[in-house]
Amino acid sequence: SYELTQPLSVSVALGQTATINCGGNNIGSKHVHWYQQKPGQAPVLVIYRDSSRPSEIPERFSGSNSGNTDTATLTISTAQAGDEAEYYCQVWDSSSVFGGGTKPTVL
Amino acid sequence: QMQLVQSGAEVKKPGVSVKVSCKASGYTFTDYYIHWVRQAPGQGLEWMGWVNPNSGGTSYAQKFQGRVTMTSDTSISTAYMELSSLRFDDTAMYYCVVGVDGTAWFDPWGQGTLITVSS
Numbered sequence: 001s002y003e004l005t006q007p008l009s010v011s012v013a014l015g016q017t018a019t020i021n022c023g024g025n026n027i028g029s030k031h032v033h034w035y036q037q038k039p040g041q042a043p044v045l046v047i048y049r050d051s052s053r054p055s056e057i058p059e060r061f062s063g064s065n066s067g068n069t070d071t072a073t074l075t076i077s078t079a080q081a082g083d084e085a086e087y088y089c090q091v092w093d094s095s096s097v098f099g100g101g102t103k104p105t106v107l
Numbered sequence: 108q109m110q111l112v113q114s115g116a117e118v119k120k121p122g123v124s125v126k127v128s129c130k131a132s133g134y135t136f137t138d139y140y141i142h143w144v145r146q147a148p149g150q151g152l153e154w155m156g157w158v159n160p161n162s163g164g165t166s167y168a169q170k171f172q173g174r175v176t177m178t179s180d181t182s183i184s185t186a187y188m189e190l191s192s193l194r195f196d197d198t199a200m201y202y203c204v205v206g207v208d209g210t211a212w213f214d215p216w217g218q219g220t221l222i223t224v225s226s
Contacts (some may be wrong), residue, residue: 033212035152042202043152045214054214088152092210095168096142096154 002093006102018076018104022089025070030091032065032072037101038085046087047074079106109133111141111203111217118223124191127220129203136184137161140206142213143177143188145199155201157209158186166209193224 005023012018022032032050035043045054047063050072065072076083084106089099114128129141143155156167158177165177171190179186186203201220204213 031212035213042216042219043213044216045212048212048214090152090212096144096210098152098154101151 002091002097004089004091004097004099006087006089006099008100008102010102010104011107012076012079012104013107014081015078018079018083018106020074020076020087020089020102020104022072022074022099023070024072024091024097027070027072027091028066028068030065030093032063033090034061034063034074035088035090036085037088043088076104079104081106109205109215111205111215113201113203113217113220116221116223118225119193120226121193121195121224123193124189125193125222126187126189127201127203127222129186129188129217131184131186131205134205136179137181140209140211141177141179141186142204142206143175144202144204144213144216146202146219147196147199150199153199155188157206159209160186190222193222195224198222198224 034047036046037043046057046061050065051063060077062075086101086103088101110132112130119125137160140157140159142157145153158165158179160179176189203217
């Protein structure tokens with residue numbers, strides 16, 4: 001079955017850029033979606049179809065999925081303390097697959 | 108705006124079934140799929156399947172085949188997920204979520220329903 005790999009955590013200085021990777025075999029051939037989940041809350045969609053952003057999501061959130069690598073990326077610019085949450089990537093293979101989640105720590 | 112409101116938390120004994128409801132509002136219920144995703148305590152997200160309220164069609168993750176039934180009632184814009192033969196490791200938060208179709212992204216999510224399996 002298809003698997004998505006995410007780092008458990010990343011560190012980012014306040015105001016700097018956080019990069020969260022999502023690895024999968026030939027992931028560039030799939031659409032990648034990203035969700036943010038804060039403690040005790042339901043997940044929220046932050047990026048869909050690799051790089052599209054729902055209207056209510058700040059422009060600081062962006063996504064990419066190059067066809068040349070096996071990695072998709074969620075980028076959080078000007079990181080804030082409020083960005084500390086679990087972030088999950090998701091794709092469709094024969095079924096929906098989620099990555100294990102990454103939590104950025106804003107220092 | 109699109110909104111999903113789920114039924115309340117339940118405690119169940121092993122071996123019985125549970126049925127969770129998910130009431131939709133703010134959109135035409137038959138225009139979108141309803142997916143179900145669960146999350147065990149401290150763990151990640153796990154997709155369970157979907158129901159298409161327009162046709163009644165369903166698709167289930169292989170892991171849950173034979174144990175899950177997803178239905179919908181268009182007259183009250185409500186979807187249901189029934190999980191049978193509950194086990195301790197079915198203890199989780201269960202979310203319903205809107206999908207444009209059977210393979211799209213998930214947005215929005217219901218608030219979640221905590222199902223605890225305990226003897």
